[in-house]
Amino acid sequence: MSDAKRTIAYLFLAPMLGLGKTTLQRYNAVNAYFDDGEMPEQARQHIALEVSEHERFFCVLFADDPGDEAQMMFFSQLRTAQLHVVDYDVDDGHVMFVFRVPITYAEAYDAIEAGKYSEVPSNYRDKFFNKASNLYRVLTRDPSLREYYERQLDITLPPDAEVYDRPDPTVECFRYRGSPAHS
Secondary structure (H helix, E strand, O other), rough: OHHHHHOHHHHHHHHHHHHOOOHHHHHOOOEEEEOOOOOOOOHHHHHHHHHHOOOEEEEEEEEOOOHHHHHHHHHHHHHHOOEEEEEEEEOEEEEEEEEOOOOHHHHHHHHHHHOOOOHHHHHHHHHOOOOOOOHHHOOOOOOOHHHHHHHHHOOOOEEEEOOOOOOOHHEEEEEEOOOOOOO
């Protein structure tokens, strides 16, 4: 899947897992989400027990290939990762992994979820994004990116405008059913 079809959660939250884009693609990561509107109650209860009120969580959906031993080993490793909270089958071909966002990154999560990318703290931005990448340029509200969009769209952006779309809950929440439960 190309980055053009990736969710904002995938682009800006999945890097905190410490896995490169290639690794996620190799093991069939479909996308990441701020929530799952039809998360099983048992999983939601597990999150309530495991994730403090000051922490956040996000979900990563994988296409499940039971015949792929390397993927099964990868899933086993994910289950032992410090950020892993719970995982569950979505349907016959997909599994959703839920990961906690450490308190130290809660501010970054909140800024990303609100579409205020330039308010993502530098400790998060500098740790997970290459300074030469377009995503880093979004997080720093890079003037050249702003100029590019103004030329492409033939508009003048307000001085405080971000240079990336705000998250759309109907896209960013898997199986959207209204506002995300943990917003």
